[in-house]
Amino acid sequence: MRRFLPLLLVALTAAGTTVAASALSAGWWLAAGPALALTCLGGRDLLQRRRPVLRNHPLVGHLRYRTEQARAGGTGTGTDEPFGGERDGDEFLVPSLHPVEAAEEAPVVRVGGPDCAQPYDMALLNVSAMSFGALSSHAVLALNRGAALGRFAQDTGEGGLSEYHLRGGGDLVWEIGTGYFGCRGADGGFDAREFADKAALPEVKCVSLKLSQGAAPGSGAVLPGVKVSAEIARERKVPVGETVVSPPCHRVFSTPRELVLFLARLRELAGGKPTGFKLCVGSRREFLAVCGAMVAEGVAPDFVVVDGSEGGTGAAPTGVAGRLGMPLTEGLITVHNALVGVGLRDRVRIGASGRVATGSDVVKRLVQGADYTNAARAMMLAVGCVRARRCHTGACPAGVATQDPLRAHAVNVADKAGQVWRYQRETVRDAVSVMAAMGVRGPGELTPAHLVRRTGPGTVRSYAELYEWLAPGELLAGPPDSWATDWKAADPDSFR
Structure with a gap:
């Protein structure tokens, strides 16, 4: 006080x-x-x-x-400069001398392969994973109501399915982390019955298994004890006031083959809803091992969310954030190429998260291999975050990242939900306008040639030239020399 x-x-x-x-x-x-x-x-x-x-x-x-x-x-640009108005001078999207009219309807992406009984139409921009616990009840509810207003999805984060995720009427991607919060048994392991009951809720549209996150790959998420209120403790089945450290890896599988089989089991338990996983890519060989397991078992996820190492979180150790894992560009291209190479890209959608904030950010990630994007930092700003960097203390001045009921109550849910909706709507409109200026009518017409990088004084090269792009099934038919060593070493029965 x-x-x-x-x-x-x-x-x-x-x-x-x-x-x-x-x-x-x-x-x-x-x-x-x-x-x-x-x-x-x-x-x-x-x-x-x-x-x-x-x-x-x-x-x-x-x-x-x-x-x-x-x-x-004092910036010299005036206070009316829009967020994200400055551009990266080393990369740019290619405009067309024959632009087209921007589409009136915002594009959506159908998520759900042949084994999925309840496919979901995903928006181009959605709320990235942020748990109740990391965020306050009012912030979570505002994000959810914003998602309901704009018909986009909110990722729950790994903290479980709280009433605040369910109350606002928004579509949910239920994230399951290594702590299995929300479907956690008495021994801290996975509880299949509780999972099935909650996955059947109509608000749950997809299920995402978190393998790792961008800012802290290889480390379990951390929720400081000061934020573990009685409500959070009940939700996560942990002691009140004690710091919660999620295990670094899952208990229910230990090999790529076991991973893809567990994903198939989750999809079955969820009644055929789209099921996938999230990761920050570290090793191309490791991801190829997962792809090899998909081919060997004839089982594939419905989506893969690629988290870039530049993504932010308050749960990352200081020495780890931004220093482990591939940046989003390399991670996206790796995952896209690997799935293309094993002939599964047409049935597996790819999401991208990691400092996505503007319409041009969305288009850039689509060019690099994504089908849709998620944003966390920008959504927090829309809900009222003032970047005080006190998330871990529970004393967030904006009431966004706290479990203090009085602080959280300062967040006007109706007002902030409107801000979240308007931010998402205008960002997607901007992305559609950017694509129109590039002469394409939708994401399906984008190619690597639409993004260019400066490589030296007076020299620019497109992504089509900078990176190798595999043909469908090429890894199975005969991998190119640049992929052959990793593909040969990829073992469906070992992550090592």
Whole structure:
């Protein structure tokens, strides 16, 4: 409650100086006037619903907004510059001298292979994995209602299916991590019956098995004890107030073959809903081993989400974030080529996550091999995150990354849900407009030649030239020399 102390002190000063002005001398009004004005301002901060920082930090919160305005005004570009307006000078999408009309309907991607009984139409941009626990109840609910308004999907993160994921009516991708939260047995392992019951919920459209995440591949997620409230503890079946560290790997499989068979089991338990996995790619050989297992068993996931090492999370150790795993570009191209090479790309959709924020970001990832994208950081900004970097302390000033009920209550769910919806809608519209300017009518017409990188002074090369792109089934028919060693070493019965 210390954050309300400045307002309390100002209110006491206002009361004291007002009494003094009335009883002793009119000169006290010189102090009472400003104190009364500040007290009224602080009261308005507490009652308003638009800015959670001011509601959680009356009076003092204004310093944050003043600093932000001063910083924006000093950039030399003005304060009306749209988010993401600056471009990477080393890469650009190729416009056409014969552009086409932008499509009025936002494209969707059908997710679900031949073994899927309940396919799902995925939007081009969705909410990436963020758990209840990492985020507050109000933030999760706002994201979910925004997804319902815009008809896109929200990934639950690995913290389980909370009531806040279910209450807003949005479509869900239920993520299952190594802690099996939401379908966790008494021994900490996977509970098939509980999983089947929850996967049958109509809000659950897809199931995603998390192998690793971009900012911390090879490490289990961490939820600090200060954020493990009684509600979180019940949801995850863990002790209240104790730090939760997820295991680094899954208990239910230990080989690529066991992985793909477990995915098939999950799909069956989920009633045929689309089932896939998420990973940050580290080794091309390891992913080829998974592809080899798919071919050997005749089983494939419905989707693979590729997380880039540049993705962010508050759960990553400082020495790990951004230092392990492939960046999203390399990861996407690796996964796309591997699936093409084993003849499975037409039945497996690819999602991309890792610093996706603008329409051009979406198009860039589609060119590199993705079918759709997910965003976490940008969605947090839409729901009110002010990048205070206090996620791990439970003292988020915006009420977004906290389990303090009073702080969380500062998030106006209806208002922030609208912001999330509008952000997603305008970003997808921007992506469609960018594609139209490139002369293509939809994602299916994009090719690697549509993205160019500067490789030296006066020299540019397209992605079609920079990277090798395999033909369908090429790894099975006879891999090129550049892939032969990894393909030969890929063992469906070992990740090593």
